Amino acid sequence: MASFKSNRFEEDINRELTAIFRELKDPRISDMLSIVKCDLSKDLSHCKIYVSSFYGMETTKQSVVGLQSASGYIKRELFARLKMRKCPDLKFIADDSIERSSQINEVIRKVVPQNTTDTTEDNTLLDD
Secondary structure, eight states: OOOHHHHHHHHHHHHHHHHHHHHOOOTTSOTTEEEEEEEEOTTSSEEEEEEEETTOHHHHHHHHHHHHHTHHHHHHHHHHHHTOSSOOEEEEEEOOHHHHHHHHHHHHHHHSOOOOOOHHHHHHHHHO
């Protein structure tokens, strides 16, 4: 079970990395990149950051390459913003959860029929 301190640091790292990603100017890094999950080790020395892009897995993999090349800058910014004693080593991992969730959403739309009732009918029933 993770401690309260590591959970808090995971949330702080997630928040600050989101802000840092917006400032990066590398063309390999997608503008629609999202952090799915941060896994921080118990000793706070290693952090796995799972990222995903709305544009697909290829764009995510290309973004991970850009993030790895900018990891020194990202680590320095994270250290300055969080005032940590030691900044964890960052490992960026491509994740396809956003792409997979959009595929699941499309399948659900095909299976579940759309609601075609009028809202006026519902309002008249509520007035009675």
